[in-house]
Each structure stands twice: as C-alpha cells, then as structure tokens.
Amino acid sequence: MNEILRLENVTKSFKYKTAVNNISFSMKKGEVTAILGPNGAGKTTTISMILGLLKPTTGDIKLFNSQSQELHVRQKIGTMLQEVSVMPGLTINEILVLIRSYYPEPLPLKDLVNLTGLTEQDLKTRTEKLSGGQKRRLNFALALAGNPELMIFDEPTVGMDITSRQRFWQTINTFANQGKTIIFSTHYLQEADDNAQRILLFKDGSIVADGTPQQIKSRISKKAVSFLTDPEKSLEILYHHSEIEQIFRKNNRVYIYSDHTDKILELLFQEKIGAHDIQIESGNLEEAFRQLTSENKEAI
Numbered sequence: 001m002n003e004i005l006r007l008e009n010v011t012k013s014f015k016y017k018t019a020v021n022n023i024s025f026s027m028k029k030g031e032v033t034a035i036l037g038p039n040g041a042g043k044t045t046t047i048s049m050i051l052g053l054l055k056p057t058t059g060d061i062k063l064f065n066s067q068s069q070e071l072h073v074r075q076k077i078g079t080m081l082q083e084v085s086v087m088p089g090l091t092i093n094e095i096l097v098l099i100r101s102y103y104p105e106p107l108p109l110k111d112l113v114n115l116t117g118l119t120e121q122d123l124k125t126r127t128e129k130l131s132g133g134q135k136r137r138l139n140f141a142l143a144l145a146g147n148p149e150l151m152i153f154d155e156p157t158v159g160m161d162i163t164s165r166q167r168f169w170q171t172i173n174t175f176a177n178q179g180k181t182i183i184f185s186t187h188y189l190q191e192a193d194d195n196a197q198r199i200l201l202f203k204d205g206s207i208v209a210d211g212t213p214q215q216i217k218s219r220i221s222k223k224a225v226s227f228l229t230d231p232e233k234s235l236e237i238l239y240h241h242s243e244i245e246q247i248f249r250k251n252n253r254v255y256i257y258s259d260h261t262d263k264i265l266e267l268l269f270q271e272k273i274g275a276h277d278i279q280i281e282s283g284n285l286e287e288a289f290r291q292l293t294s295e296n297k298e299a300i
C-alpha cells in the first residue's frame with residue numbers, strides 16, 4: 001500500500017476558535033514532510049488529530065487505511081510530542097526495555113542508543129532526575145523503539161543544542177533513506193528546507209502552500225530591488241511600469257518586487273528618483289514564508 005495517510009475535509013473547532021479549517025491532504029510511503037507555520041497556525045492540533053489524541057469536529061482521517069486507534073496502526077507509528085511525561089522511578093534503560101517489549105519488531109537496544117546519542121550514564125539515570133537534553137534523547141528513543149513505518153514529530157528540535165539537533169537530523173535522514181514516512185512540524189524554515197521533500201505551509205488553520213521547498217520558493221519568492229530615497233519623494237512615477245509587481249516602503253527602505261531586476265535598475269536611473277544604497281535580493285524561503293503568512297504590507 002503506497003498511501004500512508006489521508007485527511008479529508010478535516011476541521012477542529014474549540015469553543016472560541018477554529019484551530020484547523022477544512023484541510024485535506026494525503027501522504028505516500030517514504031515522503032518526508034514538514035508542517036510549517038507560525039504560532040497558532042494549527043500544526044499541533046493537526047498532528048494530535050492524526051495521532052488520534054484529538055477527534056476532528058468534522059472530516060475523516062485514515063492511517064494505513066484504518067482509524068488511528070487500531071492496534072495494528074499504533075504499532076506502525078512512532079511519535080515525539082512537545083510535552084511528554086515519563087513514568088517516574090525507572091531508569092532510561094528499564095523504560096526502553098519495557099516499551100520495546102510492546103512491539104512485535106522493536107529496534108535493538110544498541111541501535112536505539114547509537115541513533116539517539118544516549119550515553120551509558122543516561123541509561124542508568126532515573127527519569128525523575130533527567131535533564132532537558134536527556135529527556136529529549138529518551139523521547140526520541142521511545143519514538144523509534146518500535147521501528148515504526150511512520151514517524152510523527154511535533155517541533156522535535158525545540159530545546160536541543162546544536163550537536164543534538166545535528167544528530168537528530170542525521171538519524172532522520174538515515175530513516176528517510178530506508179523508506180520510512182516522516183512528518184515533522186517546525187517554525188524553522190531552514191529545517192524544513194534542509195530536511196523535507198515536501199512542505200505543507202499552514203496559516204490560520206488552513207494550508208496555504210503545498211509543494212517541494214523549491215516549488216514553494218519559486219512560486220512566491222520574488223527578487224527584490226530595494227533602495228533608500230528621500231521619504232518625502234513621491235514614487236508615483238514608477239506606478240505605471242508593468243515590470244513592477246509590488247512596491248512598498250518598510251523602515252525607510254523602498255522595496256520593489258519584480259522578476260526583471262535589471263529593468264528596475266534602469267527605471268530607477270531614468271526616473272531620477274534619487275535612489276541610493278541600492279540592493280538586489282533574490283528570494284529565499286524566509287521571504288516566501290513572510291509573504292505567505294503576513295497579510296498587511298505597508299503600502300506607499
């Protein structure tokens with residue numbers, strides 16, 4: 001079966017808030033997908049619904065063509081959520097042995113330790129004495145314990161130091177190369193760009209873009225020419241030029257979006273508007289993200 005996940009017209013409304021608004025998407029085996037979006041966009045709510053921790057108000061979710069509550073489905077999923085509590089009184093080693101025993105084909109303990117960077121000292125530590133970093137490593141090991149086909153991570157690298165972050169993505173890439181399906185949410189554009197083949201960009205509970213990082217960047221991130229000029233200077237003379245797709249002022253700098261930056265430079269000199277400190281910026285994912293998730297631009 002090639003399709004691992006399908007959401008159809010899924011909405012989640014809380015009393016005063018529609019957190020997720022009529023979203024649909026499916027995911028194939030082996031895809032690595034980032035759910036990207038600003039705070040409050042609906043990422044965690046979506047992941048919680050996929051995992052069966054929250055029930056959609058309307059719509060349908062299928063995992064492996066079944067409901068997420070079914071045992072054969074749960075055995076195929078590994079997850080790491082933002083806030084996790086672990087059983088007190090046990091060492092990391094004891095918890096890993098216990099959790100591995102719930103799965104038909106768990107990963108060997110040695111592999112779990114190597115893949116997550118757990119140390120000998122970590123294994124002996126009792127859960128109530130874990131540092132933030134140790135907790136993260138344990139949670140990662142728990143997510144991998146059952147050798148899951150589908151891995152779902154909610155903002156996995158929050159609170160990780162640089163070394164842990166690098167190890168995390170290395171491990172994820174190893175699993176991706178083995179054909180595992182991976183979904184992770186993040187605020188970090190760079191993480192999505194570096195590690196996902198597909199980005200679902202969320203805003204206000206809706207999906208506003210769905211594509212490869214490259215497609216998303218090329219679809220909406222334009223090149224910009226920006227410059228300083230006298231704030232009193234009228235720029236009306238530029239408005240009728242068809243090469244200019246968008247023009248706005250931000251922090252005293254004027255920005256012009258266009259695919260034809262050479263033409264824009266010509267115009268600036270022709271029209272004698274006193275442009276100085278001219279810069280040309282090519283679009284990047286940060287810019288794409290800003291354009292897609294903000295509504296109000298300061299118009300001139």
Ligand SMILES: Nc1ncnc2c1ncn2[C@@H]1O[C@H](COP(=O)(O)OP(=O)(O)OP(=O)(O)O)[C@@H](O)[C@H]1O
Nearest residue numbers: 014015017019037038039040041042043044045046
């Ligand atoms: N249990 C709840 N009751 C009421 N409102 C909620 C509940 N859970 C989430 N929300 C609201 O739904 C919206 C989406 O929240 P969600 O946590 O899914 O966003 P997010 O994209 O994961 O944000 P963040 O990046 O900050 O974690 C927010 O406005 C949030 O306040």
